[in-house]
Amino acid sequence: VNFDAIVESGKMNLYSKILQDTSVWVDYQVFNSGLISNNLKNIAVDQYNYKWIATIDKGIMKFDGANFTVFNTSNSGIPSNRINTIKIDRINNIWVGTNNGIGVFNGSSWTNYNKDNSALGSNDILSFDFDNEGNAWVGTFLGLFKFDGINWTRYNDADYNLWTNDLKVSQDNSIWLATNSGIIKFKNEILTYFP
Numbered sequence: 023v024n025f026d027a028i029v030e031s032g033k034m035n036l037y038s039k040i041l042q043d044t045s046v047w048v049d050y051q052v053f054n055s056g057l058i059s060n061n062l063k064n065i066a067v068d069q070y071n072y073k074w075i076a077t078i079d080k081g082i083m084k085f086d087g088a089n090f091t092v093f094n095t096s097n098s099g100i101p102s103n104r105i106n107t108i109k110i111d112r113i114n115n116i117w118v119g120t121n122n123g124i125g126v127f128n129g130s131s132w133t134n135y136n137k138d139n140s141a142l143g144s145n146d147i148l149s150f151d152f153d154n155e156g157n158a159w160v161g162t163f164l165g166l167f168k169f170d171g172i173n174w175t176r177y178n179d180a181d182y183n184l185w186t187n188d189l190k191v192s193q194d195n196s197i198w199l200a201t202n203s204g205i206i207k208f209k210n211e212i213l214t215y216f217p
Contacts, residue, residue, distance in 0.1 A: 057075075063106065072086055099132030100132060
């Protein structure tokens with residue numbers, strides 16, 4: 023808000039104005055909040071309206087509206103501090119895709135999946151989403167993986183490597199892949215290419 027106040031010699035003027043903050047943005051940074059990093063990657067909101075904030079190099083934070091709680095390799099079972107993606111499943115588990123596999127946090131403990139203890143072909147997890155049946159669809163540079171809670175299935179194409187930078191499951195259960203070869207739709211075991 024700008025205003026001009028004219029002051030003339032020998033005259034008395036009374037002026038009063040209450041200035042209000044009309045902005046809608048609150049800027050959280052390391053220097054003015056509990057953030058552990060300004061290098062942030064993703065945010066997901068759980069069923070309790072907690073914000074889960076992924077960092078590029080310092081793990082994740084849970085923000086309850088007032089306080090930040092940090093989860094990193096020093097204080098939790100998270101598989102890495104480098105987080106590529108974060109999502110919440112339908113039963114409120116926190117899923118993080120890292121450069122060392124997947125970590126799933128159920129509110130009290132972590133379960134980790136990587137190429138050594140599962141059929142994941144890569145530890146570099148780039149993206150994931152969940153379908154209507156609760157399956158996790160995981161994108162890596164070595165293809166697309168489906169996890170039904172027990173079994174892992176890999177999907178790839180002999181002509182195109184399904185390097186999956188991002189993916190989203192649509193309401194009709196189609197999996198839309200953002201790849202290095204364009205957009206690909208995966209539905210009923212059929213790949214449709216939009217190069």
